[in-house]
Amino acid sequence: MWGSGVTAVMLTMEFLEVAMNTVNKAAMSKGMSHFILVVYSNMLAVFLLLSSSFFFYRKRIAPPITWSILGRIFVLSLLCCAGQVFTYIGLGYSSPTLASAMTDLTPAFTFMLGVISRMERLDLRSKSSQAKSIGTMVLITGGLVVTLYKGLPITGSPSSSNKLQNELLLLPSSKWVIGGFFLAAHSFILALIFIIQTWIIRDYPSEILITLITCGFVTILSATISLIAEEDPDAWRIRPNIDLVAIGFSAVFAVSLRSIVHTWACHKKGPVYTSMFKPIGMVIAVFMGVSFLGDTLHLGSVIGAVIIALGFYAVVWGKSQEERTVEDKEKCSFESSSPKVPLLQNKCTNV
Known part of the structure; x- marks a missing residue:
């Protein structure tokens, strides 16, 4: 009822996403092009997903497309390509923390789009x-609150907190505005992606094949854009350093695993969940910063x-109550159709 398995998987994805943003930021700080990162990560993901699909459908029949x-x-591929490019542009102008913060807008966008598309029920009387x-x-x-309110320091030395503030003051504010704009646009695109993934998976129940075809389209689209936007031929050269780690991490996690998990979660629980x-x-970004980087934990966090x-907790409870109501209605509908249970029929009618 509570979908503990889905919840645990989604929490793991958020941990990995914070780590991926950090790795990609380090690679782009070393001069890696965000356009090239999108091309190579999707290209590698196509090979990974192709081999996975052969293994997965070895003894079963894939649904006809x-x-x-x-x-x-x-x-969906157009949105994924735009979303990935916007994410890396925004990340290049800002930081992994701001990237995590701007995704706070995604639930609001998804909720509004879910209600408009009637994928989410909204009856304020229930x-x-x-x-x-x-x-x-x-x-x-x-x-x-985590993003805008700092508050008093709880852990860490004041010197480290002052050092962090000084570093933020040295960063050009214009870059943070540009980065925030692209990251906010990505949040809206991500909400659209969740809606369309739910729309597709309900009629074509194959997360792996959906992600594989999407990656193929994104590879073609991003390669076309990169050939136009990237003028430096040396940018296409892969070096055995943090660039290679970023490409591998993005291909395995962001493009392959995360896309499959999000499609699966949309199928199981819907786009808003x-x-x-x-x-x-x-919260995970703050926790990892305090635990591994020695950042100061503040009251606002x-x-x-x-x-x-x-x-x-409120959203999970609401979803569980909604699922219970649907199950009760289906059970009542099934029992009331049987002539052997007239008492149950009256009970279901009164519920």
Whole structure:
């Protein structure tokens, strides 16, 4: 009922996403082109997914693909290509922390698009819809608190905190504005991706093949864009350093595993449930910074984490109540169709 398996997998994805943003930021700081990163990571992902699909469908039949499904996947590919490029541009102008913070907008965008597309039920008279709506707003509020409110230091030395503030003051504000704009655009694109993934997976239940075809389209699209936008021929040269690590990490995690998991989660729980894990990424980024980089833990981060936990619980509770209501209606419908249970029929009618 609570979808503990889906929840655990999605939390793991957020941990890996914070690590991926850090690696990609390090590679782009060394001069790697974000256009080339998109091309090579998707190209490598195609080979990984192709071998995985051969293994997965070795003893089973793949569902037949239609032109309608192929057209939807192409639209998904356009969004994925734009989303990846926008992410790396925004990351290049800002930082992994800001990248995690801007994804706090994704649940709000996804909730609005889910209601508009009727993929999410919204009946403010029911407790489940109220919990989902309030929980989504609380999630976003908690993410903004972690991002905008610092508060008193709890752990770490004041010198390290002052050093971090000085480093932020030395960064050009214009670059952070540009980076924030591209990362905000990526949040909206990511919400559209969740909606379209749900639309596709309901009619074509094969996460691996959807991701494989999408990666193929993205490789072609990004290569075309890179040939036009990237004027330096040396940018295509892969060096055995952090560039290679970034390409491998992005191909295995961001393009392959994360896309499959998000499509699977959209199929199991819907787009809003999938998107609500994004504010947790900010808490994970702060936690990893404090644990491994010696960053200072501030009161605002703790308050924001508590608010995010409350919002997360509210959305999960709302989804579980909604699923229970659907299951009860299906059970009542099945039992009322049987002539042997007239008492149950009356009971179901009164529920």
